[in-house]
Amino acid sequence: MRFADRVALVTGGGRGIGAATALRFAREGAAVVVSDVDEGPAEEVASQIRQEGGRALAVACDVRDRGQVEAMVQRAVDTFGRLDFLVTCAGIIRDNLIHKMTDDDWDGVIDTHLKGTFLCAQAAQRVMVPQRYGKMVFLSSTSALGNRGQTNYSAAKAGIQGMARTLAIELGPFNINVNAVAPGFIETRMTRAVAERTGVDFEELKKAAAERTPLRRVGQPEDVAGVIAFLCSEDAGYVSGQVIYVRGGP
Template identity: 45%
Template sequence: MTQIFTPPETRIAIVTGGARGIGAAIATRLAEDGHDVAILDLDREQCADSIRAVEATGRRGMAVSADVSDEDAVRRAVAQVADTFGPPTVLVNNAGVLRDASLSKMTVRDWDFVLDVNLRSAFLMSREMEPHFRATRWGRVVNLSSIAALGVFGEANYAAAKAGVQGFTKSLAIELGRFGVTANVVAPGFVITEMTREVARRVNMSIEDMTKEMMVNNWVGRAGIPEDIANAVGFFADVRSAFVTGQVLYVAGGPRG
């Protein structure tokens, strides 16, 4: 017997790490697509521009201060969103950090911090959202990975976390599908954001030189922009993507994976 899962009349999305860059573009895209959007970030004051962009679409926006690698903080944040907007049913785990070093120079602290923010947070957020998914019998999870999941020098911690995100998401797709929930991954390639500009500064390169270096195996002839990633997230979050789950989409200007 075919199950029909009906989306809620008001779709409420949570985007982690949405204060700037890719997260901010995702929040705006989801708002344009008809979602009310809650942005979780360490400093809610830094989310002001993102919230203004959400509200400019006519949708509701709110910012919540939260360390999404902390179990209690995640519990409080999701409860605050539910109390204010109603049950959230779209989750975008976008929060991420880098702590680059070669293996011999990488500290346990560097390893743990990157795994906590990039992978542990996806687990904590997804687990906290599950009761809302079950009650509503509908939902979307979109987790941000990276081409780094395929391996990169000096980012063993980040590569491990982003590869872990992919396996975690495929497991979510299996566990949550019976509740009308899809779970998918968007894996960006080189995207020009403040984070990548900071990486360039750290290795004493201009962003222009870094972009040229990263264009190897990029067949569309340009670097990515946050909106490229937001568009892919929007596809997976759409009500019309109900038959797509457990997938990894590399948005990288060339074939990957």
């Protein structure tokens, strides 16, 4: 119960990596605000936490909207009294080659990932700075290194890495750690959607990804949640401004 008396806010917490992270925090003692653009999935995760004896609140929030983000953070503080951990998992994909990518493809991905992370971090630091304690973990991706058909997503995820490094410098004097986690191929609804959109059988896609991975398997949401939990623990108290790749190899 290393997170007893701590409060975590997880965006994109209704599914995939966000859901696994919310459950991991709760099982280690934290109260968890589970946020998602749709309240239904967020409430499912929050209900599971409560059924297991934990404390959880589900909040619907579009992270592209400043008013909704600030209201979400305020509700977390009003409900649980403080905010210790921010994990930004909210995200979408709108893949296309550069000559086919529309303004909507670009704006939707950049606003959700990059602007959404910025708005959440800005709102959270207003709580964390006065209490002189906090941990932020932003979700990047191996696509930050470049990936065909993902100009928008790669740019957003690379930007998130720069944001994490910069905020580690700015917020470090207030005892706030800021890091990024960059997953490789993780078995989630998002990667299944990639298979469906490209007409590839999902099991074949996973098999091909595993063959390219030194550990010879694809990642699970829990693999990423474990690294996030480490970065929010006191074991990582001197780790800040880092990007940890969770990809089964170098």
